[in-house]
């Protein structure tokens with residue numbers, strides 16, 4: 001079973017959503033490598049995909065099956081260095097969503113259960 005970490009980056013009452021190029025909206029992130037701590041994978045993936053630094057502050061409750069071999073967990077994080085800039089080929093758009101706007105984008109199915117447990121942004 002491979003773990004995918006999504007990262008809910010929170011700033012000024014909004015959370016960052018990213019659109020997979022040609023696909024659905026997600027919490028940016030990716031697969032945890034063998035022997036890697038989930039927190040480290042979150043930091044690495046966000047640096048690779050969005051070119052910014054984050055600090056993981058906790059994990060949202062729950063784990064969702066993406067496929068039988070892939071499970072999604074979502075970390076909460078703060079931006080600590082730079083601005084997120086989507087890399088062509090990975091994400092083709094990003095949005096900072098307020099709580100009221102969470103339903104405004106077409107989330108990947110596995111991400112939807114986490115919207116209800118995001119808590120205060």
Ligand SMILES: Nc1nc2c([nH]c(=O)n2[C@H]2C[C@H](O)[C@@H](COP(=O)(O)OP(=O)(O)OP(=O)(O)O)O2)c(=O)[nH]1
Pocket residue numbers: 004005006007026027028029030031032066070072108109110111
């Ligand atoms: N990163 C991310 N992936 C998600 C989310 N929700 C969801 O269903 N997925 C799926 C999409 C992909 O099938 C898989 C993650 O793969 P990925 O392509 O982002 O991970 P990666 O860069 O480490 O992987 P790789 O393709 O280089 O092996 O999980 C989410 O919120 N964030």
